[in-house]
Amino acid sequence: MVLVAVDGGKTKTTCIVFDEDGELLSTASAGPSGVMLASDLVRRNVWSSIIDALSKVDLTVDSVEVFSIGLADIDTRKDLERAWVIVKNLPIPSKADVVVEHDAVTAYYAVTYGDPGVAVIAGTGSIAFGMNSRGERARAGGWGWVFGDEGSGYWIAREALQAAAKACDGRGVETKLLDAFMKRFRLVEPIDLMEIVYRVMGGDSTRIAELAVLVDEVAEAGDEVAIDILDRGGAELASACYAVASKLDMVEEPIVVGAVGSVFKSRILRDSFYSRLERKLKRARFEKPLIGYQPVIGSAVICFRRLNLRDIRSKVEKLRRGLEELSR
Amino acid sequence: MVLVAVDGGKTKTTCIVFDEDGELLSTASAGPSGVMLASDLVRRNVWSSIIDALSKVDLTVDSVEVFSIGLADIDTRKDLERAWVIVKNLPIPSKADVVVEHDAVTAYYAVTYGDPGVAVIAGTGSIAFGMNSRGERARAGGWGWVFGDEGSGYWIAREALQAAAKACDGRGVETKLLDAFMKRFRLVEPIDLMEIVYRVMGGDSTRIAELAVLVDEVAEAGDEVAIDILDRGGAELASACYAVASKLDMVEEPIVVGAVGSVFKSRILRDSFYSRLERKLKRARFEKPLIGYQPVIGSAVICFRRLNLRDIRSKVEKLRRGLEELSR
Known part of the structure; x- marks a missing residue:
């Protein structure tokens, strides 16, 4: 066949x-x-x-x-x-039998093999998609780079750039993120970050999202601001997952929860994600994240x-x- | 002459x-x-x-x-x-004498006539620019739509769209913002907001910023989520202003503080902005905002x-x- x-x-x-x-x-x-x-x-x-x-x-x-x-x-x-x-x-x-699906749905199948549960996908963007035992479907997040994608690579990078800008202005807490960005792009002045983000990267979400790796490095080196961003990112993804489980009446069910995407490489984000969900979805089976999916x-x-x-x-x-x- | x-x-x-x-x-x-x-x-x-x-x-x-x-x-x-x-x-x-300046600097002159002080400009984007009695200059904010412009029209619209998306997903507090956006664009389903923001508006910051007026209407009608966004917007702009005053050692000085731009039409944002600054810049003279500048x-x-x-x-x-x- x-x-x-x-x-x-x-x-x-x-x-x-x-x-x-x-x-x-x-x-x-x-x-x-x-x-x-x-x-x-x-x-x-x-x-x-x-x-x-x-x-x-x-x-x-x-x-x-x-x-x-x-x-x-x-x-x-x-x-x-x-x-x-x-x-x-x-x-x-x-x-022939033909099926057409959103790529979040295919990711869901890769994680759950079709069993009731929720997949949380976080790469450049982010979305949570789930299905219950009655075949009902629900999603949360996935509203794109302008007003959604919380916890995604783009979101992490943007939060980090913003924190660096605020630190530079004296509007925010000091953070090593500013130094890290400046070193990475060999900048003379912090304001030159604008040249990088808007001219070199053209404001493109995929290119900006690549900076999330740097945020994780700075966080692993102990920077509180960077740690906080990844912690909030994990919380946002957990919240999207929980919203889907709620909509589908699966909060008390023995469901499969899986994470997909490069963002889950971050230990800090991952810990934040799983620890929050373990508290709220007590009967869920948590799969290891699929990296390089x-x-x-x-x-x-x-x-x-x-x-x-x-x-x-x-x-x-x-x-x-x-x-x-x-x-x- | x-x-x-x-x-x-x-x-x-x-x-x-x-x-x-x-x-x-x-x-x-x-x-x-x-x-x-x-x-x-x-x-x-x-x-x-x-x-x-x-x-x-x-x-x-x-x-x-x-x-x-x-x-x-x-x-x-x-x-x-x-x-x-x-x-x-x-x-x-x-x-001939020739001067070239950033448009935030020209806005500063329109507000202060060149006297020591700070101008906070908030339209599609936002920035604070100031000068002290020694002619030293400083700015805060103005990092653009990706990682700055807090309190701007674009920022307000984006926060509101995000709140609507979260409410729709069951990830956030209920808000009339979702209804307001759906009515405004005659949408059948909330997810169609993506069609509007990414296809119709092409993700363009200027077009998205125009939605800030709607956020103000919803806030004036009593919606707590919308009120909170405008309140935080005012706080962000006040924080940028204070950062500039601090950098230029003008916190205790009798400076001029002026606001420029359409965002200050919002009573709620304006109150948030001025009340925060009045507490922190005790000797400042607060000019009325320049609307239609x-x-x-x-x-x-x-x-x-x-x-x-x-x-x-x-x-x-x-x-x-x-x-x-x-x-x-």
Whole structure:
């Protein structure tokens, strides 16, 4: 049985072809396909990644049982409509089963394998997504870099830059963050941080988010302001997780809680996150954070679920090993 | 004596020609000339506004005593260098006196007429700028929309959007802000706010800042969350003002404190701002906020100061009346 999983991200599209045992048959990638982009471009990139991956092993789209496509930027109803219009216009045979999901949903599947619970995803942005035993869904956070994404890499970096600016002005507590930023960019004066953030980085959230690593270093070296930012970040992510569990009446349930994304590399943020949740979700099973998560895996889990297969965990493990071998 | 004042803003450039008594002779405008833009464009717009205004009254650049040019976006040393390169390449006769200043400095002159004190400017962005009796300068805030501008229109709007998102998720306190935003944009679901902020507004700080008026309305109607945002906004601006006064050793001095910009229209923010400062700057004279401030006036005050003229206030009043008559 041939299965196809796609992850359409903001920077690239990944497709894997595999079978119902989790044997990886082939992979391919193409340009970006987040729903924010032009429909034609998204369609072209999704399709070429699929065709490339299949043709490498001499398969055609007719042989595929399930297509699971995860796409970035599906937030509003309009986004989901856009996504469906794009996918419906792909020349997929009508007998095939096709699933399209927000990339937070695919991440959720990668963490919980579809069991009731909540996944908290924190990279450049952040969001919590969950599902209960009745299949009801809820999300919290994920409102983007302007008015959301609390606890994300961008949020951490922005809080740190702000703390540095306040310290420089004499409006805030002294912090080593200012020195750290100045050293990192070899600045002569603190105000030159503006040159870096607005001109060099163009105010871009992805580039700014990369500074979160520096915040963690300064915090690990004992800086109270940096520690406080990471502690608050963990609290924000825990709060989003708890909000989802509440909405889905799962606070007293034996649910799975998983964390996904590079932000959870930070020990301080992680401790803050888990300690707060352990107090509030007493029956939850807390999974180790997935760092270096490959979103296409979540999309693959959805394929297995569609087929009502058993023992998905071992299939996913096999698939992961397949991907690892490939990347060597 | 012919004087020329220019305000080079992010959306347009305004030039006024006037005499040493404050008699308005002529005005002209051109496209934008903030220093963030291409040097050629800035040079062209500044120069055409000057030439247009002079030619309307049959004057040439040779007759001008002082050119005072205020430009947006002069933050770092590099910005100031850029500004000077632009201005030095203008065909201004070498005998003329030429001043180039950050637009926060021109706003400061419009508020204090050059007397020791602090001006707090809060529109789309925010900054505090001050000068003491020894001519020393200091600023606080003004780090832009990513990691500064606390208390600005953008900051208020962002805090309000965030509060609405948190309320919607069940992560925060309930607030009428969510309803207000949904009504304003006729949204079906709260998540559609993302469509508005990121697609319709393109995440643009100026457009988002316009929502601050709505926050004030909701606060005036009694919403505690909205009131808290404006109260914190006022506190942030007061803190920036106090930081400047401290840096310049003016905390115990009889200084002038003035507020400039549309954000000070909000009674709640204004009360928060003044009440905090009155407690901390006991000998300060608090000017009424300048709402509907014309930045070119600040540039004109600099001209008068360069000439060491007396009774600048009445000259400025005359100039203001001249501009008002013209706009009728």
